[in-house]
Amino acid sequence: MKKILITGALGQIGSELTMKLREIYGTDNVIATDIKKNDSEAAQNGPFEIVDVTDLNRMGEVASKYNVDTVMHLAALLSATAEAKPVFAWNLNMGGLMNALETARELNAQFFTPSSIGAFGPSTPKDSTPQDTIMRPTTMYGVNKVAGELLADYYFHKFGVDTRGLRFPGLISYVALPGGGTTDYAVEIYYEAIKNKKYISYIDKGTYMDMMYMPDALSAIIDLMEADPTKLIHRNSFNVTAMSFSPEEIASEISLHVPGFEITYAVDPARQKIADSWPNSIDPSAAREEWGFKAEYDLTKMTKDMIEKLTQKIL
Helix, strand or coil: CCCEEEECCCCHHHHHHHHHHHHHHCHHHEEEEECCCCCCHHHHCCCEEECCCCCHHHHHHHHHHCCCCEEEECCCCCHHHHHHCHHHHHHHHHHHHHHHHHHHHHHCCEEECCEEHHHCCCCCCCCCECCCCCCCCCCHHHHHHHHHHHHHHHHHHHHCCCEECEEECEEECCCCCCCCCHHHHHHHHHHHHHHHCEEEECCCCCCCEEEEEHHHHHHHHHHHHHCCHHHCCCCCCEECCCEEECHHHHHHHHHCCCCCCEEEECCCHHHHHHHHCCCCCECCHHHHHHHCCCCCCCHHHHHHHHHHHHHHHHC
16 A cells, blocks of 8 residues: 545545554555545545545546546445445445445556445354345445445456455544444443443444444555465455444443443334344454454453543543
């Protein structure tokens, strides 16, 4: 990677990935794009262009302008929002992905896009979900992700585009606020713990979902993109995870740092239904074997860091 274009660069992953890549590859070599500009560091401290990912000509114009050799396509509507707006989600998620793949094909660029545990469904094995298994999601977001994995594979086999991807679990970060995902409770709970010492969870107790701290997610993206392509059997997409926990378990860990913290429950049926269709835990062994994936943060280490960083940010 020498010249990198990022779509959705001001989102939860993009806002941090942009800055991380600029540290490694140089500020001028990472071009952030999104549908509108804000005052975030990612938008202000380096190249930024307005790009609507449903506009193929605009995306290609910007990619050619900067002579990029890598396209990282992050723009997407997330699970809960996509379920509320399924037609819009299909048009944005699939249309944007096709345009990004076409841009990469035209420029002979390396390509990355994230998939998700949302690609799995209720008929998928729930525990230690394998890399290769049945995938019959029951959400529009999940359908988009399965179709996206297959489409990226198609571009590799048909056109030789060097496509790569990761099936992310819920991502937890102190930098950017969540943007409409089912696992967002695991970010919101930290904010509410520090501000109010209580949290009302829309996900029911006993509901396990895989999670990962953002520093591990960023490292995984970079490590995968730098990996030897001859060793990659699974390109789109690798299971990756760092931990699996329920709402009461994360609340218990937080209470060690925030005395008196309490969690109560007001379950959102729509988001609970999505959560129940996903695995309790997934198996990342293919990622370990093919490119050396390793997560550094578990629930204890992540919670300590989140509390420290958010306390400085909020108070």
